[in-house]
Structure formats: C-alpha cells, structure tokens
Amino acid sequence: MTTTTAPLSVPSPSPRLPARRWWPLAAAVLLTAVGLLTATGVDWPTALSVDLSSPLSSTSDWIIDNRDSHPLFLYFLGHISNAVVFSVRAVYLLLLALGWAGVTVAAAVIAWRAAGIRIGLSTAAAFAVCGLLGMWVPTMQTLALMVVAVAASLALGALLGLAAGLSDRTFRALRPVLDTMQVLPAFAYLLPVVLVFGIGVPAAVLATVVYAAPPMARLTALGLREADPTVLEAVDSLGATARQRLLTARLPLARRQLLLGVNQTVMMALSMAVIASVIGAGGLGDRVYQALASVDVGAALAAGIPIVLLAIVLDRTATAEREERDGRGWPAWLLAAALTAAVAVAARLSGALSWPTSWHLAIAEPVNTAVDWMTDHLYTGVPVIGGTADWAAAFTGWVLDPVRSGLQALPWWGLLLLVGALALLVGTWRTALTAVLAMAAIGVLGVWDASLDTLSQVLAAVAVTLVLGFAVSIAAARSARVERWLRPVLDVFQTMPQFVYLIPVVALFGVGRAPAVAAAVVYALPAVVRITTQGLRGVDPVALESARSLGATGWQQLRQVQIPLARPALLLAVNQAVVLVLAVVIIGGLVGGGALGYDVVFGLAQGDLATGLVAGAAIVCLGLMLDRVTQPTSSKEA
C-alpha cells in the first residue's frame, strides 16, 4: 500500500558495476577539488538565469481578468468545472439519501462480495467509527469527491494506458511524461489549477485526477506490453480479430497490473483529498486543516482517523485475491443492492438519516492531554539521552548546517559534474544527461541557493530514513511476529494526513529544519521498510538453505546472502525514500523548513504565481535529478 509508486519492474540484479564506470566519478571529484581551490564564483552565474516573475504575474492577471468573459473559459473549462460540480453533487446527494445505515451496509456488502467476509465486517466497523467520531458528513463529502475523482482518474488513466500499451509510438511519447509526474509532489499541482478554476471542489477534483491518473496509465501500459508473446501467438493462430485479442487475451493477462493500478490510483487520490483542503475541497481534509489552525491535535486526529480507515479498507478491498468469485455473479450483486435499498428505506422511514449526535465519542480531549504530557516530558532535560529539542539542535548544528554549507560552497559546475558522474554510476548516459539538465534548470530558474538548502534537508532525511528503515526491516525479515505487528503501524503512518502530526513534531523538535526532516522521515519510513522487508524475505530459500548447511551464522547469512541477493529491492528502497522525502518538502515548509517548501506555501497563500510556480518547478527538477541518480536502469531497458 504505497501511497506513491509501487515496484514497477524490479530491475534485474547486476552484481557488480563494471570498473570503467568509476572513472567519471573520480574525474568529477578531482575537477571539483581543483575548482574549489581556484574558483572565484560558486553561485550560479546571474547571466545564465531567466527571471520569470513578470511573465508569470501577467499571465496570472490575464486569467483573473478574462475568467468570466474569454471563450476558452466559457465554452471549455467552464463546462468541465460544471460537470465536476454536477457529478460530485449527485454522488453526495445519493450518499445523504442512503443515510448512514444505508451507506454502511452498501460499503460492507461491496467489500464482502469483493474481498470476503472479514474485510466486509471491517468496512462496516470503519464506517461506524467515522460516525462515532462525529465525522459523518465530512466523510460523505470526502467520499463523494473521491468517487468522482477516482472514476475520472481510472477512465483517463486506462485510456492513456491502452493507447500506450497498443502503440509503440504513444508509449515512447508518454513514458517520460508519466515518469516525471511520478516524482511531482502533490502540492505542486495546486497553484496552477487554482489559478484557472478558482478555490473549490472543481479545482480539488482536477488536481486529484492529474495526480492520481498517471499510475493507472503506467501500469495499464506495462501490463499490456508485458503479456506473454506465446499466448498472444496462440490467440492469433485461432483467428481472433484485434478486438477479440484485446478483450480475451491481453486485458485478462494484464489483470494483476490493472488491479495494482486501481489500488495505486485510489491511494494517491485519498492522500490528495487532504492536501486539496488547502484549496477549499471541504470534507475531512478541511476538518484536519481547521484543527491545525487552533493547534488542536486531538481534533485533527478525529478527522484523520476516518481517512486512515477509508484508505485501509479501500486498499484491502482492492488488493484482495478474488478467486472464489466465479459462479456467484449477478444474483449475489442484486441481492446486495436489494439489501442496501431495504436498509436505506428502513432508515428513512424511521427518520434516522443523519448520524445521531448522542452517539458521538469525544477523543480530542484525551489525545491532547496525552500529546501535552509527551512533549512536556520529552522536550528537554531527559537524563542521559537529552531531550528531543536538544537532539534537534544537535542535528541542525552537526548535520544539516555542514551539509548545506558544503553544498553551497561547491562551485555550480562542480555540482553538475558530480550529479552527472553519480547518475552515470548507476544508470546510463541518458539518465545522466537528464539528471544534469534537471540540475541546470534549477540554476536557470534562479533558485540555486534555496534549492541546495532543500537538497541538504532531503539528503539528511533520506539518510536517517534508510538507517532506521533498514534496521527495522532486518528485524521484520527475521521474525514473522514483528512483521505482523508492524503491518498496521505502517498502514497508519503511510495514510495518516501529514497535517495531523505537524503540531506534535514542532512541540518535540521546535521550529526549523529539524522538524521538517522528522516529518519527512515519518512519511517515507513505511514504504522503505515494506520494500526492504519484502526484498530480504523474497531471497531464494535454496540459497539461504545452502548457506545454512555450510554453517553460516545468522549474521553471516544476512550479510553475505540476503543483502547481496536483495540488492535490487534495496536500491528501489533508496529510490523510494528519495521520492517520498521530496514529496513532503512542502509540508516541511509549514514547520520552518524554509527554502523551496516555504516558497511554494507562500505562493499558494499569497496567490503569487511567480514565487510558487518557480519553487514548485525547482522541486520537480530536484526530484527528477535525485530519481535519475538513484534509479538503477539496465542498459538494455533504455
């Protein structure tokens, strides 16, 4: 249940890098050292940068002035916007008409039909908890928005994926676009969408679609392209038409990838539901955001829990194995629909459409007390280990500051060389070129220094994530009990809206870059733990057995068999850590991380396209660069 990307195609293991790959790195290091001694200017030269602020502000003014008169808005965008409002409203009214009992029963029955009785019961429980927490109406608003956004994302993604899966040319054109979208942080979509569509639900739905459709497109295309050629050959020899071939062979063969695509899209849409509250999406995200304003962790948690529950239920339903479905088919679904209708009518007749307020459970108060206690006792002066505030100060002074000043002291061309050399080390000439160009683009945008500040925070957060993540995964891979105990914890941390833990993080670490790093680690850790644990567990049991029979100790097995064999998974974990940490850089801006994250938040808050969009673009460039530097690509694939 990764909220961003799943292992798409785990690269085949290439045990050792060819020796010649090392020379570019050595050369870059040497050149940079020489540069440091001789260079006069280390900053990006101003002559090479472009100031985009005046064209961007005039674009923004033009849109505001023409929004109610220009045909582009009246005859195209306006219809899109109205269609979104119309569909969200339709779904919302339907949910309200079903009443709480109807919705709960419908959801439970669907989950039961799709994934079995246990998931069905958990779904019913999850919806009941949403009601208990007093979040029924916001939950329905979020659900209505999600249903429309997910349906649109799936349709759009499947169409694009179908086109790319069947035509090589489309695939080649689409692939770099989809690759780029995968490293785009969710916040980066908000500003341009808001400018065109204004604050509100249409903007939120469209930002969600743009964010959540790419994984569906990608996985559909990959699924169609990876179909076993011998099966297709056989279908062809039976004289099937192109359409029959697609419907009877290629799509069924790609089922696993398609399901994974659906799952990814749902998860990403849900994570966007909260972020979109910044632009007036309403619903649960808005409740979390409002609680943040009165510094009320308990209230934020009360709105955050329904999001976590929705995510877990949807994920379990979408990924469940559906083997025993055959033979039941339509009658069972009809029965389910009838049951739902009966309950809804019963609820309506008894006048119990909205969740009764006397059934509310107030959790805000005890949660706040607990958080206060925790921060009081951990903040500072804990014997021997010091308090969290002391750690934060030490981390800032000893890690963040040196890394930042180190990066900023490097001459700009030295850094470009270094990036190119590193990318060449794990990838190909092409990935190296992309990485260098992305880095250069940051300089051209004129945000070189701020980007290096952000980069230093990202590097520090990735390092902490990897150290913690690998330690936890080794424990989880060695003990099934630890893994079982870990799974719900990881689920919660991965789906909990980041807004919820902003206040505790500040209360523990103070304002600054240290809490930003802490928030990033909390967010990225689950994916890293998951991928690494799977990698370590997936090691061929024969290899382990033979190592054991040779008398290797547990530690030797881990070091000499498991880790080398799990190398592709470990590299993937590094890549994911980088992408995920970067995705929360903007959240870091909300707790004093400064640099690019703050600029994006500033741009959104002030409607300042020039600052926000440029910083957003720089984050995207950083993401591309880091992704290419850490993404192992075998040369045959490129």
Next chain:
Amino acid sequence: MPRRIVSMAAAGLLLLATGCGAADMTVQSSPFAAAEGSKTVTLSQQSWVGAQANTAVAKYLLEHELGYRVDTVQVDEVPAWDALSQGRVDAIMEDWGHPEQEQRYIEDKGLITRGGDVGVTGHIGWYVPTYFAKAHPDVTDWRNLDKYADQLRTAESGGKGQLLDGSPSYVTNDKALVKNLKLDYQVVFAGSEAAQITQIKQFAKEKKPFLTYWYKPQWLFEKVPMTEVKLPAYKEGCDADPDKVACAYPHTPLQKFLNTDFAQNGGEAAALLKNFHWSEEHQNEVSLMIADQKLSPDEAAEKWVKANEPIWRKWLPKK
C-alpha cells in the same frame, strides 16, 4: 449495437447536464451547498482564531435566528478574495487590509462590496514574553535589541538572534525591518501559525526568552503574556515601499467584505452580516473558548450568544 446506444445516451446526458451554451464558472456554488434544500450562505473561514470567532457567531445566528444553512470553507487570505469575487464564498468576516485586491475587485470590477467595520482594531508588532521584559525592561525598545541577540539565538538563526515569524499568508515587513534598522537578527519563518504558536508555548513553558512577530487581538496573550517592543513610530505612508520600511505596523480597523451579488440579493443574511459589529473583548471571549478550552466553534458561539443577547439583537434585520 447496445454499446453505441449506451454511449450516445451518456453523451447526451452529459450535454444536458452541462448545457450547450456558455458556462461561466465564476458564478458557481459548492456541490455541498444547500443539501437539504434550504437557503445557504458560505462564509470564508480564516485560519486565525479571532476570525473563526466572528465566523462562528455569525454562523450560529444565521442558522438559529434566521434559519439559513451555513457552510464554511477554510482558505488563505488572498485566495479568499478571489473566491469572494467569484461567489464561491459569500462573505469574509475579518480582513486586515489588502489594498491591491481592494483596487482590483472593488474599484475596478465591482464584484465585491464593503461590509463595514468588525468593531475590532488589529495591530501587528514585535513581542517579547512579559517575564523577559520584566527582568530586562530596556528590551522593549528596538535600539536595545542587539544587546540581547545572543540570548535569543537558536539553531536556525545562524549566529544571530531569532525573530520568529509565522504563516506566509500574513502581512509582514520583518525582513526589510531587520535590514533597514541594521539589527543583529535573523527572521525565521515558522511556516504556519500552528507551528509558531506551538513554539511560543514551548518557550514559555521553560521561561526562555524569545522575540516574535505577533498581532492583537489574539487569544494567546491570555496564555502567554507578551509585551510589545517599540519600533520607530508609524507615520502615514512610511510603509509605502516594502523594501525601505523602517517603521512600526499601523493600527488597522478590521473590515468585512461581501460578494456584491450576495450583498444586493442576500436578503436577511446579507443584512445581518453587514450589521455584525462587536468589540475586542467579545471576540477574545469566543476565541479563548475555541483555542484554549477546545470547545468547537459552534459550541463556543452558542455559549456566547446565550449570554450576550442585547448585543446581537441589534444586528438582526428589522422585520
């Protein structure tokens, strides 16, 4: 050909739904509005608690005295102006002055109408905790701030004293002020008001000194007493050039703003929102219930409304 029929029907439905002509999305309401078929008003919910108090009390009166259904949407200040001009929200209940937007949306386009004073005067300034000001009385003059810079140093302020700033959506000249007054300070942006308040409370718990950007009226003063640091006096126009500001922030009478269409056709709701006028103490009373006693805004508003009937009676439209 059932599939073709289905797809044609779907296309037809979509066309019906969207209408075939022009669609002006600048006049479009929220899909969650008026769900129970009633008259709805949408209020902009701003992130600071003082504004939440205005909104909560207005909402309570609209719902319980006039029978409206009220939706609130939380938006930052500048985007809220944009939303107000489009009618996505009907009213902003507290604004701290946005000359550029006033020019564009009120004078030029006429999409927004002034709704009068809130009755509260806002003031931004630099503050130190009162326990620190008592121990060092001369810290309350900006000329002496440099003396205390090393006591106010943090890991983030890079060897200088820390001046804590908050949300990026608030009006601030602090970077220019520090530069133009040649102070040995570094502005550290907390990035959100929640982070800033949490940090201030944490400092106060340990009785540590700090210097922060803050504003009045604000409920936090009741929890953490703070004393203002005197900056060079404010004169009309001294903050005209944002890069050259070297004076204190003005005292701003806070304003309400209404969407023009709503102001003209909004009936009793618009009349009530225009009449809404209370004092700093009233606002703080409600704010404190929300932020400190952790009552929900609705509960806090209910409590205040029950206890202060003579005040809000005057706001109700005459029948």
